[in-house]
Amino acid sequence: MGMTMAEKVLARASGQKRVKAGQYVTASVDRMMAHEAFASCFITLKRLGVNKLYDPDRVVIILDHYFPAPTVRMAQGHKLIRQAVEEFGIKNFLGHAGICHQAMVEGGHVLPGRLILATDSHTTTYGALGAASAGIGVTEMSYVLATGELWMQVPPTIRFDLTGKPVPGIMSKDIVLYIAGEFSTEIAQYRAIEFTGEVAKRMSLASRMTLSNMGVELGAKFAFFEADEKTIDYLKERTTETPSRFGPDPDAEYETEHSVDITALEPQVAVPHNPGNVKPVSEIGDQPVDQAFLGSCTNGRLEDLAVAAQILKGRRVNPGTRLLVTPASQKVMLDATRAGYVETFLEAGAHITPAGCGPCPGGHMGLLASDEVCISSTNRNFRGRMGSPESQLFLGSPATVAASAITGRITDPRQFWSETTLS
Amino acid sequence: MDMLIKGRVWKFGHNVDTDVMAPWNSLTEPWEERRKVILHIRPEFAQEAKPGDIIVAGRNWGCGSSRENAPENLKNLGIGAVVAETYGRIYFRNSVAIAFPNIVCPGVHEAFEEGDEMELDLKTARVRNLTRDIEISGQPYTSEMLNILEKGGLLNVLKERLSNEVGG
Numbered sequence: 122m123g124m125t126m127a128e129k130v131l132a133r134a135s136g137q138k139r140v141k142a143g144q145y146v147t148a149s150v151d152r153m154m155a156h157e158a159f160a161s162c163f164i165t166l167k168r169l170g171v172n173k174l175y176d177p178d179r180v181v182i183i184l185d186h187y188f189p190a191p192t193v194r195m196a197q198g199h200k201l202i203r204q205a206v207e208e209f210g211i212k213n214f215l216g217h218a219g220i221c222h223q224a225m226v227e228g229g230h231v232l233p234g235r236l237i238l239a240t241d242s243h244t245t246t247y248g249a250l251g252a253a254s255a256g257i258g259v260t261e262m263s264y265v266l267a268t269g270e271l272w273m274q275v276p277p278t279i280r281f282d283l284t285g286k287p288v289p290g291i292m293s294k295d296i297v298l299y300i301a302g303e304f305s306t307e308i309a310q311y312r313a314i315e316f317t318g319e320v321a322k323r324m325s326l327a328s329r330m331t332l333s334n335m336g337v338e339l340g341a342k343f344a345f346f347e348a349d350e351k352t353i354d355y356l357k358e359r360t361t362e363t364p365s366r367f368g369p370d371p372d373a374e375y376e377t378e379h380s381v382d383i384t385a386l387e388p389q390v391a392v393p394h395n396p397g398n399v400k401p402v403s404e405i406g407d408q409p410v411d412q413a414f415l416g417s418c419t420n421g422r423l424e425d426l427a428v429a430a431q432i433l434k435g436r437r438v439n440p441g442t443r444l445l446v447t448p449a450s451q452k453v454m455l456d457a458t459r460a461g462y463v464e465t466f467l468e469a470g471a472h473i474t475p476a477g478c479g480p481c482p483g484g485h486m487g488l489l490a491s492d493e494v495c496i497s498s499t500n501r502n503f504r505g506r507m508g509s510p511e512s513q514l515f516l517g518s519p520a521t522v523a524a525s526a527i528t529g530r531i532t533d534p535r536q537f538w539s540e541t542t543l544s
Numbered sequence: 545m546d547m548l549i550k551g552r553v554w555k556f557g558h559n560v561d562t563d564v565m566a567p568w569n570s571l572t573e574p575w576e577e578r579r580k581v582i583l584h585i586r587p588e589f590a591q592e593a594k595p596g597d598i599i600v601a602g603r604n605w606g607c608g609s610s611r612e613n614a615p616e617n618l619k620n621l622g623i624g625a626v627v628a629e630t631y632g633r634i635y636f637r638n639s640v641a642i643a644f645p646n647i648v649c650p651g652v653h654e655a656f657e658e659g660d661e662m663e664l665d666l667k668t669a670r671v672r673n674l675t676r677d678i679e680i681s682g683q684p685y686t687s688e689m690l691n692i693l694e695k696g697g698l699l700n701v702l703k704e705r706l707s708n709e710v711g712g
């Protein structure tokens with residue numbers, strides 16, 4: 122019997138010929154990434170007398186959640202991290218290139234088959250490139266930074282076979298919201314996901330990243346796509362290593378396989394306060410919005426901004442609504458500027474913020490007051506996630522966010538849609 | 545660490561996420577401020593929870609973020625343990641790493657009402673409702689997890705490992 126992608130990575134990382142779902146292993150970690158949480162790891166390691174990391178070249182550090190610093194306290198944190206990077210001799214300090222996950226991928230740190238752990242739950246994003254990647258907390262990260270390894274359970278894998286042809290105006294975000302609503306946010310708990318099928322094959326890398334990103338919202342430890350020709354092409358310009366295609370063995374064993382036909386799928390919206398409370402946009406009713414947010418590691422990439430710009434071109438943001446656009450990275454910001462999207466957004470009356478997490482985690486900027494409503498392209502709408510516990514957060518695709526910003530209420534983007542696009 | 549825990553039960557529902565256990569904009573606040581908003585979906589909890597109290601929860605307790613502050617806040621509040629139907633995996637790992645007892649126990653949500661008295665054996669994952677005289681079995685920790693718990697957390701395991709490396 123062959124192995125799943127998760128089993129293959131964990132077998133290699135634990136130095137065994139084969140491992141099976143359920144087994145516990147000690148895995149050697151190929152890349153460790155930390156954002157602002159690194160300050161806490163640094164303090165912990167120093168307290169324990171650790172002056173040398175296991176392998177500084179495997180470590181990537183990025184400042185994204187609070188950049189530029191909104192308070193003196195955060196500025197101090199950033200300063201401490203820069204010192205720590207210096208002291209530990211970490212070469213891969215990506216500064217403030219953007220959201221950690223986007224910067225990791227753009228920087229060529231994510232390769233198919235790698236085991237990557239990071240201090241952020243949306244580390245599952247790298248599964249889009251065939252990497253086994255998961256979030257951990259600061260205590261485990263401190264341990265990994267010092268020793269290079271961690272105990273892990275080999276997860277069973279479930280497959281989502283994505284079939285059919287979407288109607289115009291449907292984005293990969295709608296697919297993953299639909300899965301969360303239909304199969305629940307626990308469907309992949311303690312498990313790995315492999316997204317397969319003709320739709321998965323056709324998707325751009327950016328669209329795959331949206332699904333893998335929200336894999337954690339389905340409970341998953343890893344959320345893979347097969348690394349195919351498209352993946353290799355993407356990586357060619359970004360790494361000096363030679364990435365190779367990576368997928369499961371043909372006779373790998375799966376816990377379950379779900380078939381998801383997206384042919385008749387409508388745009389989907391998650392209603393407060395859980396990403397699994399999902400309805401088709403037509404069932405939302407008349408729902409005014411105070412804020413619309415386009416950004417995050419889920420949907421702040423160039424193709425997301427392109428779709429939103431296409432919808433906003435020649436139109437205006439509703440005067441009762443503020444539209445905030447936060448590109449996922451400096452590179453996305455530059456590409457979007459060159460493509461003219463930034464101008465389109467500004468002409469429409471949107472506000473562009475510096476690249477990074479922006480309003481997503483609810484601590485840096487763009488917070489919501491009590492009883493305010495936001496439609497957001499982010500991944501979780503937990504109570505109080507973006508500000509007041511009395512605010513209401515709805516999740517939708519970049520198209521839905523842009524359309525809703527124009528009308529000032531949650532809106533089916535298909536009324537503004539002209540071309541067939543699967544993003 | 546004491547392997548037999550006894551306490552009064554607070555009951556929570558399904559999908560209680562890390563953001564409500566540790567809201568992001570509270571993370572940089574001093575403890576006295578931070579503690580007020582822990583599990584703010586029930587504002588009386590942070591005020592009235594007593595050291596040694598136990599949380600019984602439904603499915604997917606601690607779904608969401610990797611922020612370790614979620615289990616850490618509960619631990620700092622003095623909560624003795626959490627027993628839930630299922631967990632968000634990162635929260636669960638974090639709770640082991642900081643030696644805060646969390647037991648997976650299908651059926652626990654039905655077996656307890658708010659205010660019941662629980663006795664919990666961390667070694668065997670045996671869960672007893674002393675008020676109603678019910679006994680159910682949770683999933684025992686693996687020996688590796690128990691070792692981390694007994695040593696008082698993963699950092700103590702690391703400390704031991706480092707001193708062995710230096711010494712040996």
Ligand code: SF4
Pocket residue numbers: 186220221222241243417418419477478481482499500
């Ligand atoms: S964009 Fe949001 S979800 Fe993504 S890493 Fe930043 S805070 Fe987390």
